[in-house]
Amino acid sequence: MSTTSSTLNASAKLNKPARFSVPISASDLPKGFVVSSTYAGIKAAISPKPTSSSGPSNPNPKPDLALIVSTVPAVAAGTFTRNVFKAAPVVVSNQTILDGAKVQSVLVNSGCANAVTGTQGMADAQSCVELVQKHLAPHPGLGQSSGDRGTLLLSTGVIGVPLPMPTIKRCIPHLSNGMILRSDPESWREVARAFMTTDTFPKLRARTFTLGGQEVRMVGIDKGAGMIHPAMTGPTPQAGLHATMLGLIATDAAVDPKALQTALNRAVARSFNCISVDGDMSTNDTILLLANGQAPSATLIDESSPHFEAFVSELTSFCQDLSKLIVRDGEGAEKFVEITCTNAPSYEVAHGLLSRLVTSMLFKCAIHGEDANWGRILASVGGADPTLTKGVDPSKVSVSFVNPDKEEQVVVLRDGNPVKVDEEVVGALLKKEDVKVVIDLGVGGEECTYWTCDLSREYIEINADYRS
Amino acid sequence: MSTTSSTLNASAKLNKPARFSVPISASDLPKGFVVSSTYAGIKAAISPKPTSSSGPSNPNPKPDLALIVSTVPAVAAGTFTRNVFKAAPVVVSNQTILDGAKVQSVLVNSGCANAVTGTQGMADAQSCVELVQKHLAPHPGLGQSSGDRGTLLLSTGVIGVPLPMPTIKRCIPHLSNGMILRSDPESWREVARAFMTTDTFPKLRARTFTLGGQEVRMVGIDKGAGMIHPAMTGPTPQAGLHATMLGLIATDAAVDPKALQTALNRAVARSFNCISVDGDMSTNDTILLLANGQAPSATLIDESSPHFEAFVSELTSFCQDLSKLIVRDGEGAEKFVEITCTNAPSYEVAHGLLSRLVTSMLFKCAIHGEDANWGRILASVGGADPTLTKGVDPSKVSVSFVNPDKEEQVVVLRDGNPVKVDEEVVGALLKKEDVKVVIDLGVGGEECTYWTCDLSREYIEINADYRS
Numbered sequence: 001m002s003t004t005s006s007t008l009n010a011s012a013k014l015n016k017p018a019r020f021s022v023p024i025s026a027s028d029l030p031k032g033f034v035v036s037s038t039y040a041g042i043k044a045a046i047s048p049k050p051t052s053s054s055g056p057s058n059p060n061p062k063p064d065l066a067l068i069v070s071t072v073p074a075v076a077a078g079t080f081t082r083n084v085f086k087a088a089p090v091v092v093s094n095q096t097i098l099d100g101a102k103v104q105s106v107l108v109n110s111g112c113a114n115a116v117t118g119t120q121g122m123a124d125a126q127s128c129v130e131l132v133q134k135h136l137a138p139h140p141g142l143g144q145s146s147g148d149r150g151t152l153l154l155s156t157g158v159i160g161v162p163l164p165m166p167t168i169k170r171c172i173p174h175l176s177n178g179m180i181l182r183s184d185p186e187s188w189r190e191v192a193r194a195f196m197t198t199d200t201f202p203k204l205r206a207r208t209f210t211l212g213g214q215e216v217r218m219v220g221i222d223k224g225a226g227m228i229h230p231a232m233t234g235p236t237p238q239a240g241l242h243a244t245m246l247g248l249i250a251t252d253a254a255v256d257p258k259a260l261q262t263a264l265n266r267a268v269a270r271s272f273n274c275i276s277v278d279g280d281m282s283t284n285d286t287i288l289l290l291a292n293g294q295a296p297s298a299t300l301i302d303e304s305s306p307h308f309e310a311f312v313s314e315l316t317s318f319c320q321d322l323s324k325l326i327v328r329d330g331e332g333a334e335k336f337v338e339i340t341c342t343n344a345p346s347y348e349v350a351h352g353l354l355s356r357l358v359t360s361m362l363f364k365c366a367i368h369g370e371d372a373n374w375g376r377i378l379a380s381v382g383g384a385d386p387t388l389t390k391g392v393d394p395s396k397v398s399v400s401f402v403n404p405d406k407e408e409q410v411v412v413l414r415d416g417n418p419v420k421v422d423e424e425v426v427g428a429l430l431k432k433e434d435v436k437v438v439i440d441l442g443v444g445g446e447e448c449t450y451w452t453c454d455l456s457r458e459y460i461e462i463n464a465d466y467r468s
Numbered sequence: 469m470s471t472t473s474s475t476l477n478a479s480a481k482l483n484k485p486a487r488f489s490v491p492i493s494a495s496d497l498p499k500g501f502v503v504s505s506t507y508a509g510i511k512a513a514i515s516p517k518p519t520s521s522s523g524p525s526n527p528n529p530k531p532d533l534a535l536i537v538s539t540v541p542a543v544a545a546g547t548f549t550r551n552v553f554k555a556a557p558v559v560v561s562n563q564t565i566l567d568g569a570k571v572q573s574v575l576v577n578s579g580c581a582n583a584v585t586g587t588q589g590m591a592d593a594q595s596c597v598e599l600v601q602k603h604l605a606p607h608p609g610l611g612q613s614s615g616d617r618g619t620l621l622l623s624t625g626v627i628g629v630p631l632p633m634p635t636i637k638r639c640i641p642h643l644s645n646g647m648i649l650r651s652d653p654e655s656w657r658e659v660a661r662a663f664m665t666t667d668t669f670p671k672l673r674a675r676t677f678t679l680g681g682q683e684v685r686m687v688g689i690d691k692g693a694g695m696i697h698p699a700m701t702g703p704t705p706q707a708g709l710h711a712t713m714l715g716l717i718a719t720d721a722a723v724d725p726k727a728l729q730t731a732l733n734r735a736v737a738r739s740f741n742c743i744s745v746d747g748d749m750s751t752n753d754t755i756l757l758l759a760n761g762q763a764p765s766a767t768l769i770d771e772s773s774p775h776f777e778a779f780v781s782e783l784t785s786f787c788q789d790l791s792k793l794i795v796r797d798g799e800g801a802e803k804f805v806e807i808t809c810t811n812a813p814s815y816e817v818a819h820g821l822l823s824r825l826v827t828s829m830l831f832k833c834a835i836h837g838e839d840a841n842w843g844r845i846l847a848s849v850g851g852a853d854p855t856l857t858k859g860v861d862p863s864k865v866s867v868s869f870v871n872p873d874k875e876e877q878v879v880v881l882r883d884g885n886p887v888k889v890d891e892e893v894v895g896a897l898l899k900k901e902d903v904k905v906v907i908d909l910g911v912g913g914e915e916c917t918y919w920t921c922d923l924s925r926e927y928i929e930i931n932a933d934y935r936s
Contacts, residue, residue: 116886381553383699389552418629463830
């Protein structure tokens with residue numbers, strides 16, 4: 001995250017699109033990936049009533065269907081929602097990765113989640129895969145063996161409504177056209193816009209880093225806004241039927257399939273699985289990672305490789321950048337809150353307690369009201385599952401508000417006893433756009449950091465009538 | 469609940485105080501209980517800045533300190549929050565009941581929860597008990613043996629701030645005065661007002677019923693509004709430190725202590741533990757039940773008594789009436805939502821899934837917006853703990869909206885497949901003040917019903933700056 005943002009007061013919070021839609025450099029884009037996007041009109045096609053259906057504050061319709069293609073078969077890894085009502089695209093992508101297929105393409109749509117759509121939804125998802133494969137096949141440079149030509153799916157939008165297949169069918173040949181598929185930053189930006197639903201800015205980042213002296217590149221897109229409280233796992237051998245956190249990362253590093261999945265699991269555990277906007281786990285949460293090995297002189301990384309930990313570290317940092325963007329753009333969000341639970345008996349306890357706290361409407365309202373009502377922090381944490389709270393000793397817990405701009409910390413509770421504080425000093429910390437809280441359990445050596453936002457009237461406005 | 473309310477459209481939602489503050493009859497009040505209340509100015513005494521501190525829409529300060537006294541030692545039962553940061557009054561009351569003491573009095577205050585107040589909070593709670601016992605002692609008719617003179621505490625309000633003990637100390641002699649302690653409906657109503665924080669009406673109900681031909685009476689008070697998602701257990705041998713669902717029920721039935729606790733546990737499981745306003749479990753949740761056996765010719769009820777099941781049934785129904793009032797008066801609530809999970813593999817699964825659903829901001833916003841966005845119901849339920857969802861088969865789940873006024877039901881999902889419905893018919897159901905939802909898991913024979921409300925802009929307004 002940009003450190004300049006934390007120096008802004010909430011009163012200067014406007015224009016997030018300008019502050020967070022930073023341009024990416026062509027030199028940071030990984031080799032061997034091409035993309036296309038279009039406005040298909042998916043939301044309009046499924047809406048019960050006519051709607052303008054374009055992106056917020058944009059008179060022209062934004063893209064809502066996109067294709068990401070690796071020019072050679074890529075190794076793929078994925079993490080998927082553990083929601084029992086998994087969307088059809090989640091079921092299909094999960095199975096493709098579990099089967100060990102190499103991946104050639106990822107089809108992304110916004111406007112319709114294809115979730116809780118029953119047998120029709122599964123058939124539609126399969127049709128999407130077949131359509132992409134049929135139309136991509138003739139192009140030179142793309143793999144021909146079916147085991148090398150996997151297509152993954154990402155869908156986000158309204159739940160419980162089938163995909164408008166005629167609309168999608170009409171657009172796929174266009175998206176798959178070799179003349180349309182491009183690799184420039186502007187085309188990637190349009191793909192990032194195709195991911196958006198109630199997002200107010202496209203979330204696109206790219207970076208170059210070295211592994212053992214070799215340069216590799218990574219580009220990432222995600223989207224969020226609402227129904228954000230992911231708890232994803234790697235691919236699992238379970239089917240299901242079942243909008244809204246999606247991410248795609250592409251790299252030209254060469255990584256062994258098992259190592260790629262392990263790296264993604266570790267990175268997601270400390271990034272996407274540590275954010276919350278509104279506490280609802282989506283039916284569609286998915287992060288996909290493609291590695292096509294097209295970096296010049298890339299060397300294959302496996303788990304025993306000396307560069308594996310460096311790769312995990314870069315990927316984790318990149319995933320944190322991307323996941324924080326989702327919180328920044330949380331529906332109605334005016335505040336960005338970082339909460340760290342320190343000195344916990346285990347990472348799982350720290351993560352579990354914070355995962356509870358960030359769903360607290362009372363805590364999020366207090367942040368919105370710039371009210372240092374820290375009692376709500378403890379009330380919420382204390383109400384977590386007894387398997388998490390059994391190791392918490394109230395007489396050892398301390399709570400602090402931290403100035404994100406400098407080494408300044410105000411302790412409001414020390415070892416279970418309230419500390420008399422200067423309300424004006426605490427109040428000034430709460431007035432910043434970025435708020436930092438530390439909960440010290442005082443009973444162990446593990447820690448976890450979570451990112452969330454405030455709860456505002458605008459959130460209610462956005463969600464009281466999302467479908468129409 | 470009054471059935472007339474469900475026939476009202478949300479547009480006629482105003483004036484809940486007039487609709488739900490129904491008068492109670494003197495003949496329904498249990499024998500042998502007297503009460504007093506006063507305006508102590510507790511919230512004003514602890515506020516960081518001056519505040520009017522009176523109840524909503526009431527120019528005169530409402531009472532904030534009350535005493536309920538049984539003229540003979542009463543058998544007591546209680547259920548308490550399982551929050552690990554238990555408020556000092558919870559710790560003290562829990563221990564008193566665990567010790568098997570008979571109870572003479574209950575001291576109630578609003579404005580300050582005495583939660584997360586450390587060692588000072590425990591000392592203050594003990595002082596409250598001692599002050600009441602000291603000042604009540606001289607009165608005739610009240611027990612003298614210390615084992616018969618237990619005092620229980622109920623506190624609600626701001627967390628993390630110590631009780632204003634000088635204020636409380638000044639008021640207790642007045643409240644304990646035998647000339648002040650009364651048994652008329654108006655005095656009970658004032659006690660119910662003393663419980664209120666952001667509640668908009670006092671919650672007081674009374675009823676007479678027969679057990680084996682003998683008339684017994686029951687009076688109950690509760691309060692709620694915010695930080696409402698109780699999960700209480702009977703008294704437990706654990707201490708802790710730590711506003712907001714409180715309830716007190718007094719009956720002149722004669723009940724054995726163990727039977728009284730069992731009856732309360734069973735009643736609370738199907739009432740107070742099945743309501744949610746905002747998903748946050750309070751540090752102070754407490755329901756107390758006093759039985760003083762003063763009904764003429766009351767016969768002692770124990771668990772093997774033929775009247776025990778009838779008593780549990782009456783108590784459960786009474787607790788449901790009281791707990792629904794809390795949802796009616798949920799902070800910012802404009803809708804009253806009843807959700808039943810049917811054909812579940814167990815009661816625990818049904819309860820656990822609904823307990824997750826009622827915390828969903830997205831679901832509650834959809835209800836607020838009168839939007840039949842049932843996909844959010846499944847997304848939320850599906851995101852519950854895997855121990856709950858493992859028995860859910862998405863292909864067997866059905867969802868319906870039910871007209872609370874007549875036998876009319878609109879199925880929107882049947883066996884995992886969306887059903888094409890008339891949006892106008894569903895829309896009309898959502899426009900009512902009372903909304904009913906049925907989730908049929910299709911895999912077992914157990915069921916649970918939960919009550920919750922919508923999430924409105926007013927909730928944010930109330931909670932963005934509660935302390936000031």
